[in-house]
Structures are given as structure tokens and as C-alpha cells.
Amino acid sequence: MGSVSKPAGEDILTDRIPTALVLGSGLGAMLMCAELAALRFSVRMMELPDTMAGDLYCSVPEVDVQRLRGSLMSAMEGIEVFRSKDWPKIGRDQAGFHADVDHFRSHRFDTLFFAGGPGTKLPALLRPDLFEPYKPESFSVDQPENLVFLLDYPEPTDPAAGMSAIASALSNAKIGGRSSVVLKNAPVRHLHGETLYDSAKTSGVIFYRFVDCSIELAQKKCSETGVTQVCVSFQDCIEMGADHEITCDRLLLVTGPDNEGITSVAGYIPGMDIDRNGFMISDSAHCNTFKSFNRGIYCIGGFSGTTDLLNVISQAKAAAAHARSFALACHSENRQSVLSISDQCIRCLTCHRICPHSAIWVSAASSRSQMKSIGAACVECGICVSECPRIALDLRGFPETAFSGFIEDIGRENDKIVVYGCSRSAARAISSLSLPPDVVFFSTPCAGSISEKVILETINAGARGVLIVGCHHGNCASRNGTDWACDRVRSVVDNFVAPLEIKAPLEYRTVAPNEATKLERTIRRFVEKVHSKPDCL
Amino acid sequence: MPSNSKKSAVIVGAGIAGLASARLLSENGVDVTVIEKSSGIGGHVANWGCMATSECQVCHCCSLSDIIAALDESPVRFMTGWQLESINTGVGGQLSGVIVVENESRNIREIPADALILSIGFETFDPSSKGLWGYGVLDGVITLAEFDDFIREDRLSELVPDQDAPRIAFFQCVGSRDKSIGANYCSQYCCKAGLRSAIRIKTDKPDWDVSLFYIDLQVAGKYATTLLDNAKDLGIHLVQGVPGEVFPYQGNKLGVVSEKNGLNVRDQFDRIILSVGQRPNPTAADLSRITGVGLDNFGFFRNLEGLDRFRTSEKGIYVAGACSGPMDIETTLTSAEAATADILEDLSNWREGS
Numbered sequence: 003m004g005s006v007s008k009p010a011g012e013d014i015l016t017d018r019i020p021t022a023l024v025l026g027s028g029l030g031a032m033l034m035c036a037e038l039a040a041l042r043f044s045v046r047m048m049e050l051p052d053t054m055a056g057d058l059y060c061s062v063p064e065v066d067v068q069r070l071r072g073s074l075m076s077a078m079e080g081i082e083v084f085r086s087k088d089w090p091k092i093g094r095d096q097a098g099f100h101a102d103v104d105h106f107r108s109h110r111f112d113t114l115f116f117a118g119g120p121g122t123k124l125p126a127l128l129r130p131d132l133f134e135p136y137k138p139e140s141f142s143v144d145q146p147e148n149l150v151f152l153l154d155y156p157e158p159t160d161p162a163a164g165m166s167a168i169a170s171a172l173s174n175a176k177i178g179g180r181s182s183v184v185l186k187n188a189p190v191r192h193l194h195g196e197t198l199y200d201s202a203k204t205s206g207v208i209f210y211r212f213v214d215c216s217i218e219l220a221q222k223k224c225s226e227t228g229v230t231q232v233c234v235s236f237q238d239c240i241e242m243g244a245d246h247e248i249t250c251d252r253l254l255l256v257t258g259p260d261n262e263g264i265t266s267v268a269g270y271i272p273g274m275d276i277d278r279n280g281f282m283i284s285d286s287a288h289c290n291t292f293k294s295f296n297r298g299i300y301c302i303g304g305f306s307g308t309t310d311l312l313n314v315i316s317q318a319k320a321a322a323a324h325a326r327s328f329a330l331a332c333h334s335e336n337r338q339s340v341l342s343i344s345d346q347c348i349r350c351l352t353c354h355r356i357c358p359h360s361a362i363w364v365s366a367a368s369s370r371s372q373m374k375s376i377g378a379a380c381v382e383c384g385i386c387v388s389e390c391p392r393i394a395l396d397l398r399g400f401p402e403t404a405f406s407g408f409i410e411d412i413g414r415e416n417d418k419i420v421v422y423g424c425s426r427s428a429a430r431a432i433s434s435l436s437l438p439p440d441v442v443f444f445s446t447p448c449a450g451s452i453s454e455k456v457i458l459e460t461i462n463a464g465a466r467g468v469l470i471v472g473c474h475h476g477n478c479a480s481r482n483g484t485d486w487a488c489d490r491v492r493s494v495v496d497n498f499v500a501p502l503e504i505k506a507p508l509e510y511r512t513v514a515p516n517e518a519t520k521l522e523r524t525i526r527r528f529v530e531k532v533h534s535k536p537d538c539l
Numbered sequence: 540m541p542s543n544s545k546k547s548a549v550i551v552g553a554g555i556a557g558l559a560s561a562r563l564l565s566e567n568g569v570d571v572t573v574i575e576k577s578s579g580i581g582g583h584v585a586n587w588g589c590m591a592t593s594e595c596q597v598c599h600c601c602s603l604s605d606i607i608a609a610l611d612e613s614p615v616r617f618m619t620g621w622q623l624e625s626i627n628t629g630v631g632g633q634l635s636g637v638i639v640v641e642n643e644s645r646n647i648r649e650i651p652a653d654a655l656i657l658s659i660g661f662e663t664f665d666p667s668s669k670g671l672w673g674y675g676v677l678d679g680v681i682t683l684a685e686f687d688d689f690i691r692e693d694r695l696s697e698l699v700p701d702q703d704a705p706r707i708a709f710f711q712c713v714g715s716r717d718k719s720i721g722a723n724y725c726s727q728y729c730c731k732a733g734l735r736s737a738i739r740i741k742t743d744k745p746d747w748d749v750s751l752f753y754i755d756l757q758v759a760g761k762y763a764t765t766l767l768d769n770a771k772d773l774g775i776h777l778v779q780g781v782p783g784e785v786f787p788y789q790g791n792k793l794g795v796v797s798e799k800n801g802l803n804v805r806d807q808f809d810r811i812i813l814s815v816g817q818r819p820n821p822t823a824a825d826l827s828r829i830t831g832v833g834l835d836n837f838g839f840f841r842n843l844e845g846l847d848r849f850r851t852s853e854k855g856i857y858v859a860g861a862c863s864g865p866m867d868i869e870t871t872l873t874s875a876e877a878a879t880a881d882i883l884e885d886l887s888n889w890r891e892g893s
Contacts, residue, residue, distance in 0.1 A: 036846075040884040064844045073846070158767065161759045187755035190725040193837070193864040196716050197723065211779075281761045292873075307761030313870065315846060320563075320876030323883060327566035430604055477595035479605075514589035515604035519693040 020329035026118030030303030036077035037322040060138030060166030119304015136254040138166040146179035150250040153185035160258030162310035164189030281307035337377030346394035353386035358481035383480035384451030413463035428471035430515040450483025467532040554582025556860025557658035559875035588691030592742040599868035634855030661817040664714025705809035711753040715816030726816035728867035750776040817865040849878035
């Protein structure tokens, strides 16, 4: 957000072609390159070592994956692809991203894309000789076979992979093979998923449901042919009502993207983190799953947790359109001065370390290094300003004087109850409310911009209570700004309010922009609490 | 690169899909007008509350507020209370503009358009059209959207006023995966929405008994497994098999018969929440006639295949969001922004070609 569309005739990209680096391999990376090229980006692709994506995606009724691969191959002509044994060193400065490969080549890019994924997940608890992993893209049956597809074991299978397995089971059944699908939940999460499931059932694919992990696998020699078979036995099979056993020639295990593999990949990327499911962290609650907290970096496909071909096509297109608007915004606006760094700076690197958007870099110089703000990456959350021990940082759009001016006003008007709130959540929710007369609301860029110093000064100035309202945990547009606010309130309560027996209540609450009613109740309760303390009158 | 700054796009429908397209097109220098039949913007999502417990459950409802805030600072024009009347085409069948009409005054206006996005969304299934669940007859049977009002208005305690520890049941797949009503497809949003709602209740009211009856849980996407784990940890009863009917039981209770270990079990609840599916917007038929974009067997707009899945048979006309098939908010946002990329590509190509 924050980027505003340009007036007519100011499309800066007319005279400067934006550049992109796509890191990854497989279909996702090819899709990303093709979409960027379609939007006139100058694209380079680097195949990542350690990744083996390319077996994740499967045909769906609207898209044939082999034909798609073919058309992408021709779109890839003219796109420079380079391979390296080593991971590139990726960094960011005021001029954009740079990737250093093989220690001597340096390339610069406006935007950076992670596309692909490190293959499918394989559970460690299964004996590897009993099953083979199901690879949707490469799987095919030429002659009738006796197959069992095992889904939801031990964790729920991704529905896209599951539907592909049903399609494979169906094609085996159609040529006279025996297909069984063993699952907990039939995957149908597609407009034509139910139709596929129905036609598999009517074409002779047998579906077995099991509960929990009541499955056992064993090897068995067929008494007639002497061929080794895999035997799947259920203690509790819903369809058959009791214990049941099936044997097959091949057991195909159907899973989802490998989130543990992603963890090792993300280690190479500065400022990239892993979310609570092991996928690359993205600003998903606000901007969808392909945008990261680092403006200009996008992440699609298996890295972001999707194996759905339709979804990855949409992600690639959407990420390309977002990248184009990002390139437009950072080349047309003078964003380099949104954050000022004064000569009070002692280069303690606090801001560099805590910035959730990787928007501060160290310009190394032989004489004296300097901290620099990267305007294109900065979203002006103010977290760095609030933690700077030297008060060397200041936001142009929200200077420190805004806080000090407000606190002075609080000092002049006695007995006010102060509510600090994030401009994204609390300020939007509060706009439809009428506040009690003694409550003053002050909108801040992010709840994380309110420093302990601001909290203490507000109490000192005579506020009867201070309430800080941030976004819900996991919903902060600056990743962890709301957690900063939470920790600071706790710290001020523990170190000052409680030991000094300060009467003014200090609290932290969370709210979403569409929770006006909840915010009203939160404020009302806080006001009641303040009014119930006669001592502080 | 040719400039898109003089290109213009018209978007039909100001739900979250239309608004997401409008924002991204505008950020890319396209002149955008949004036409909305009703008097307000935001569509279905505007009526949904936040599902966060102590942590965000990634329902994406608040992204509507982010998009509207960005649009407030953009030059995008909104025409609420207007409808699409007809389209104009120029040389080679290329779209050149649209005629819109105001609902009340019947005023007519022509707007130049190089691209037209259809983003009219869906209609929720009306469970009273199929009598089995007692919706509209039994007081305690409500839809997921009606339940959501209690969350949005912060009055969950009033859901069951006379009970300290009521029993709540969610019925999944109501109006989805149902051949008898022509909806043999998965509505895609309801498993996660049902799970989030159940988690929200159980977090706020740990004493309440919450069950979720499903046919097959569709856990897709990066946060789906977390939802499932949270639901299990909180003690929500996940029961495979949705009871066929609801009947009055002991005064104001609701009786159901469910299957357990192959046996029929009688159970009773205080509230039954129906996770209603997505049906095609009935307006799609009119727009199909006006624009020439066909409808599929279900009544959704027919899009092209493969990489062209946001384009239609008609040059310059695109589809975004749930009017081309059922979607959750996350997928809707991605599709709306993907349609934007295709428009940007086509606008620059067309300019060079002409």
C-alpha cells in the first residue's frame, strides 16, 4: 500500500525497463519468467541448487501440465538462465537487489522472485522399500497394474495432489487395471473435483476410508506368482465396517510440499523467515500469499505452500502485476528520504537488525561505514525509530515531534484517557465510533512505533490511563510490530507501573479493522476501569 | 514499454475481487471505473467479521479494509447504483466502451473501456429451498453468514441466550457437492470458514460443546493444517458424515441422527449452523447476454483454459473472482490480481499492434 497511481503521462517505465531475478526451478519458475516477460520485465533466471521441484504439479481439467510446460519452453527462449553450484549471495541497497554468484559476477535487479519448491514430503516413519512417492507430473500407466494410492498418511494430503492421484487411479482403471485409493478425506477442492471423484467411483476405482493411523503396511509374497507384493491392512475401515486387507504391486504415497526442505533453502536469503507451517513467510494476511514483508520480493509455488497448478498460475500472474506497480512506484517517487538518519547514529546496527522489511543497510566504506535507509523497501512503520538508542532516526511522514506535541497537549488538558492505535486496524475501526468525552485517540503508523519512552512520557504528562491497540498477532503489516507493543507494555508495567505504584492503568489490546463493535467494548471497559480508580483523580 | 496511462478499464461488481483488480490496475497506471449494482461496496466480505482468537486465523476479511484504504487515495471512480446495459466494440471486435444505466433514474452514460472485468461474485445457497435441515422453520437452524453476524457485532454470548453451556453443530457441504440441486462441486471456502468459526467459539467459550459434521475435510493451503490441529487441540468434535435431517426435539432442542461406527446415533443440539455453499450469481445470465461471455453447466462464467483462464471468448473481457467458479477470499484475491496482469499484457500488445 502507500503507492498511489500516477497521473496520466507519467508512466516512468516507458523509458526504463524493470529487471527481475527469478530463483527456483521447475514449472513455477518458468511460469514466473513467462509472466514477467509478458509484462516487459527484463528477466534472468537462476536455477537453485538443492531444489528438485518439477514433480509437484498435476493436470487439472482446465490445464494440461505437459502442454503448459511445452508452451512455457517457448516463452523461455530469450530468457537468460544461469546455473551455479553455489547459492547466490543476495543483498539489498538503495539501488535495488544484487545477487553475487560464483564470487565474481554481480547482477542488479529491481525485483526478486522465489519460485518452486524442494519436492514432496516423505514421512520418515514408513519403511522406504514399501512405498514409492507419488509424483503427479511424471506418473503414467502404460499397462494395467494393481495399484494402491495412500492419502492422508500420516498428515492430510494436499487436495491438489490428492485429486491428481484419483485421476491417475482412474486412468489405470480405464485400461483394465485395479486401482484402490485409501484415504481419510476424498479430495474434491476444485470446480470439477466432485465430477472426477464420481467418475472414478463409477469406473471401478475402489475407495477405502480409514480413521486415525489405523493402517499397517507389510511385504508379502504372492503364493501363485511368487511376486513380492505390498499388503495394506486396516484395523478400522469405514467402508468395510471391520478389519480389512488389500494387496497391490505398487503402493503410491501421496503427500504435499516439503516444508522442512524449504527451511534449509530460506537460510540463504537475508530477511527471509519461515512461518508456523514451515513455508516461506509472507505478508499473507494483507496482500496474499505471494508477497513478502520485504517489498519487491515475491514467493510463489511450493515455497509458499501451494501445489495447486491453477493457484500457482494465478500467483505468478498476480506477482508480476504487483512487481510492475512496485517498480513504477519506486522509480517515480522520491522515496529515498522517507526515513532520515542523523549524525547522532553510532552504527549500533539495532535498526538494521530489527527492521521487519529489511529496509536498512550498512554502506561499508574504508573510512567510516554508514547506515542507509532503503526508501523503496521502507513502509514507514516506525519500529526502528522507536528502538533507536540515540534518537538518530526520524520518519518524514510521522516525525517524533508528532508524539511530543500530542503528549504536550495531554499535559495541558488534565485527566484524559489516551488510546494509541495502529493506523491500519484501530484507526479504521474507530472512525465509525463516537468516543467518551475524556478519551483521546492518537493514530500511529504501527503499534510497534510506540516506544517505552512515549508510554512513560504519556503517563508522566498526566494521562489517567493509557491503552495501546495493535493488530492481532500474526496480522501485523510489519510482521511483529504488534508484538513489540505487547512486550513494551508488559515491560513498562513490570518495571515502572507496578513497582512505583502508578495508578494510571496501562493495557495492550488487539483489534482488526472490521471489529468496530469489539473496539468500542474494549475502550468502554478500559474507561470503566480508569473511572473505578478514585485515587488517580 | 508503451504507456498504459491513457488506457481505461471498467470493472463490473465492487466485491473484494473487483476492488482488488481496481487497486492493482490503478497502481499500474490504468484509468479505472467500478460499476456496482447495489448502493455499497465490499460485497459479501463487508459483512464478515474477524475470526481472530488470540492470533490471526488468516481469514483475509480485513484485507478488504486495506484495499478500500488504498482506493481512497487513488483516482479510481465508483458508480454505485449503476448497471451494465451494453458494450460497444470498435475495429476488429475490440472493446471500445460500455453503456451503463442508473437503477433509479434510468440515466444512461457511456464510458470508454479498453478492458472490462466481470467480477459479480456469487450468491449463497438458500437452505430453505431444500426442507431437510429445517432452515426457516426451526429457530435454532441458521446459516454460517447469520452466525457470523454474532461475531461481527461482538455478541456471541447472545447466540444461545438461555443456556450456559449450549451444544453447537456445524453442518458442512450444505448446498455443495449436491447433484440434486445442480451443485455437484465443492464450494472451497466452507471447510476453512467452518473450522475457523468453530475455533472462534471454542476459544471464547471453552464450556460450549462444538461439533463439526463434514463429508470430506478439504484442508488446502499453508494454514489449513494449523486450523485442523487447533480444532483438535481445542476439543472440537470432528465427525465424518453430515446428518440428513434436523427435527424438533424436547421443546426447543434440535434433534439429528448421525452415524457412529456403522450405527445410527441420536443427538441433540441447541444451534445448528449450516455452512452454505456458493451458487452462481443469477445476474450472470443477463451479463452473459450483454457481453457474449458464455456460462458453464453450473451457471458460472466460462473462462478460457490454461494460461488464459482469466480471459474469455470475448476479446477485452476478463473474469475475476467467484463468478467463474467457487472460491475462498484468498483465491479470489489472487485471481483478481492475476486478471490484472493479463489486462496489462493485452493493453500493451494491442497498442503496438494497432
